[in-house]
Amino acid sequence: MKGDGSSSYSLWHRISFALSGIVQAAKAEKNLQIQLAIAFIVLTLAWILEISRTEFFIILLLIGQVVSLEMVNTALERVVDLVSDEWHALAKAAKDIAAGAVLSMSVISAIIGGMIFWPTF
Template structure:
């Protein structure tokens, strides 16, 4: 296995890179409380979506909201871990980096909730 001068990991096949990605997702699901919360809420939303037989366009928005939330939470977790790796001491820039990443997750979570309300409110009213 050859090594890129900028990357300390051995180069892997494309299948190996998927393996790394899945390993990262599993680590986050096992260790991060917020990822567990997102997973639980996502399952509920998917079940409710199925129950109400939402339209294909509504499914698209729901899946984008769920996928985006998981992706952004993974990025947030990665930023937090890298900051923790770089410095164990308090530093205002480290705090800002963590707070900004958490803020991005919060913005997307509020947007996802708004999408959910917009989609499900008419179904709930009819119910």
Template sequence: MFNLRKLLLSFKFAFEGIVHSIKTEQNIRFHLLATMVVMIAGLLTGLDKGEWIIIFILIGGMLSLELINTAIERVVDLVSPGWQPLAKQAKDAAAGAVLVFATISAIIGILIFLPKWF
């Protein structure tokens, strides 16, 4: 029914995936740097509770999407070691999803921060 060992192993494997992605993927490191900048800016700006909730949702979504993109890239590379047009399309679409979310996140960040600064 409930297996604590399996649950703890699943957390261990998830953590390993996050650490490996941070070590090997420059884009997730960039997003972590952006996260630190946004957090510091939020503290200095004095965001309210609702604004912090939005910021945390965006940060969590961005980092999660970057991890999914990395997973898709790895699976595509595994099943299609040579250059294939469909493999490229899959990887490009996953990267595009990250770009769309990052762009929308930046716009929302501007809408939150700009009125407080000016």
């Protein structure tokens, strides 16, 4: 926010704010909790099946994208709720579009993950 002096915070403070946001989202958002549990299972499976380093990096990128999009979706939903207490078609559309972004990335990630893991079975 302009004028709040945030630019004068040290790098450590800015990192701690970001980590606080991750923890808040992980504690409050059921979908993020589910996605993190799935990520843990996928990473465990990747380790057990000894997928290639390149495939592992792809899996990490996909997990990072899904988790990051979910946090952006959460932030957008909170901002929309803050701005308006009343139902509005544009607010609904904004929330639905952000949720759709998470869903589409999740589906694409599942397809790519399937393509990586399928040959190992």
